[in-house]
Amino acid sequence: MSPENIVIAGAGLAGATAARTLRTEGFHGDIIIAGAESHHPYIRPPLSKEYLLGKAGEDAVEVVPETWYTENNVTLRLGVPVTEVDPAGHTVRYADGTSEGYGALLLATGALPRPLKLPGSGLDGVSTFRTLDDSRHLREQLADGGRNVVMIGSGWIGMELAAAASSYGNHVTLLGLEEVPLGGAIGPELGRFFRTLHEGNGVRFVLPGSAREITGHAGKVTGVLTDSGERLPADIVVIAVGVVPDTALAGAAGLELRNGILTDASLRTSAPDIFAAGDVANALHPFTGEHYRSEHWANALNGGKVAGKAMLGQDAVLDAVPYFYTDQYDVSMEYSGFPSLAADAAPVIRGSLESKEFVAFWQRKGQVVAGMSVNWPKSSKPSAQKTIKALISARSDVAAAALSDPAVPFDQLMPES
Numbered sequence: 001m002s003p004e005n006i007v008i009a010g011a012g013l014a015g016a017t018a019a020r021t022l023r024t025e026g027f028h029g030d031i032i033i034a035g036a037e038s039h040h041p042y043i044r045p046p047l048s049k050e051y052l053l054g055k056a057g058e059d060a061v062e063v064v065p066e067t068w069y070t071e072n073n074v075t076l077r078l079g080v081p082v083t084e085v086d087p088a089g090h091t092v093r094y095a096d097g098t099s100e101g102y103g104a105l106l107l108a109t110g111a112l113p114r115p116l117k118l119p120g121s122g123l124d125g126v127s128t129f130r131t132l133d134d135s136r137h138l139r140e141q142l143a144d145g146g147r148n149v150v151m152i153g154s155g156w157i158g159m160e161l162a163a164a165a166s167s168y169g170n171h172v173t174l175l176g177l178e179e180v181p182l183g184g185a186i187g188p189e190l191g192r193f194f195r196t197l198h199e200g201n202g203v204r205f206v207l208p209g210s211a212r213e214i215t216g217h218a219g220k221v222t223g224v225l226t227d228s229g230e231r232l233p234a235d236i237v238v239i240a241v242g243v244v245p246d247t248a249l250a251g252a253a254g255l256e257l258r259n260g261i262l263t264d265a266s267l268r269t270s271a272p273d274i275f276a277a278g279d280v281a282n283a284l285h286p287f288t289g290e291h292y293r294s295e296h297w298a299n300a301l302n303g304g305k306v307a308g309k310a311m312l313g314q315d316a317v318l319d320a321v322p323y324f325y326t327d328q329y330d331v332s333m334e335y336s337g338f339p340s341l342a343a344d345a346a347p348v349i350r351g352s353l354e355s356k357e358f359v360a361f362w363q364r365k366g367q368v369v370a371g372m373s374v375n376w377p378k379s380s381k382p383s384a385q386k387t388i389k390a391l392i393s394a395r396s397d398v399a400a401a402a403l404s405d406p407a408v409p410f411d412q413l414m415p416e417s
């Protein structure tokens with residue numbers, strides 16, 4: 001049975017996609033999306049890429065055009081976050097003091113930059129990076145080039161921001177705790193690939209290295225003191241050391257938390273009629289039988305769709321093979337699979353890292369569990385990502401020699417359907 005009305009806390013990709021799905025699935029009741037930010041729902045990937053680089057405008061970040069909400073009778077309460085959830089009374093309270101009953105509630109509150117308690121982190125010129133406003137501000141700072149930029153954090157966001165900063169002609173130094181950037185995510189060989197790419201574009205790495213202090217003068221940042229005692233000059237410092245799921249609402253409401261809001265495969269939380277999706281949800285994944293919290297775009301998109309259907313009582317589960325992508329300089333990378341299953345496995349490579357055109361497959365007990373394609377021709381039929389996803393889903397055994405051999409076309413690798 002459909003609920004009478006649906007409240008969505010969080011006006012991001014997961015929240016807006018859920019609203020869209022509710023209308024596509026024929027839900028006629030009230031939909032209210034409450035957002036902590038004052039912007040219409042937007043997607044974040046361009047913020048550290050084409051939008052930051054000035055190659056795309058704000059229309060490139062809209063989840064749906066702004067007119068969609070009024071046309072589809074969806075109420076947006078922007079800048080009015082939900083401050084309290086009462087699961088027993090089926091009500092939410094908003095920051096403006098008003099409250100409202102709900103038939104179903106979706107928590108799509110996303111994640112927040114992990115804070116780094118460092119002396120000097122409050123200086124002017126030091127920031128974290130998550131929002132459209134952060135991207136606008138950093139773009140203004142970077143655009144003229146010639147500035148000393150220190151990135152603290154060698155994960156995906158730190159690397160993308162380093163690429164954008166150096167593309168504008170700034171002097172970029174990147175500090176990270178890992179021996180190899182992205183080593184924890186994609187292993188040392190492919191992490192080194194990204195390091196070489198950045199070094200070829202002038203980025204300097206201090207790895208493993210951490211910041212002991214951010215130094216300043218007259219309230220403005222002037223440098224970063226590393227744990228080894230090196231003083232790096234800095235006009236701009238960005239702290240990009242990961243995110244934490246924003247579970248404040250759910251925790252205060254007594255929902256079960258474990259690395260995010262714990263849900264079943266249909267994104268139901270431990271409280272009746274409350275669902276969670278996107279970065280904040282740690283959902284049971286049917287493929288592994290384990291909970292998995294993803295911090296990627298596709299998960300928010302697919303999770304929003306599944307939550308929308310599940311709130312209407314449909315039999316929907318989030319069983320997509322996890323996917324994400326990155327663009328840095330002339331490299332476009334896509335990844336599908338389960339990093340936890342691929343951990344410690346050496347990748348099997350088709351193509352060559354030197355040519356910046358390759359596919360890496362990770363296997364576990366003979367089965368493909370993850371795969372990454374870099375600049376792989378779009379003309380490939382089936383595409384590299386389609387092939388990787390099909391191999392993972394089928395759990396079929398594949399010879400490593402066939403995976404790496406360019407003479408074996410992808411359609412020959414595809415499992416029998």
Ligand SMILES: Cc1cc2nc3c(=O)[nH]c(=O)nc-3n(C[C@H](O)[C@H](O)[C@H](O)COP(=O)(O)OP(=O)(O)OC[C@H]3O[C@@H](n4cnc5c(N)ncnc54)[C@H](O)[C@@H]3O)c2cc1C
Pocket residue numbers: 009010011012013014015034035036037043044045046047048080081082083108109110111129130131157246249277278279280294295296297298300323324325326327
């Ligand atoms: C700079 C950047 C670049 C990225 N690039 C990529 C990429 O290249 N590829 C990729 O796969 N993924 C990328 N991601 C990750 C991807 O953007 C996230 O996984 C996605 O945004 C998650 O969507 P979400 O809706 O769960 O959360 P969010 O987008 O974080 O939205 C949640 C919203 O809820 C709001 N909120 C919080 N609490 C409340 C409350 N109590 N009441 C109301 N509203 C609340 C927040 O302010 C926020 O606006 C990137 C992320 C960032 C930050």
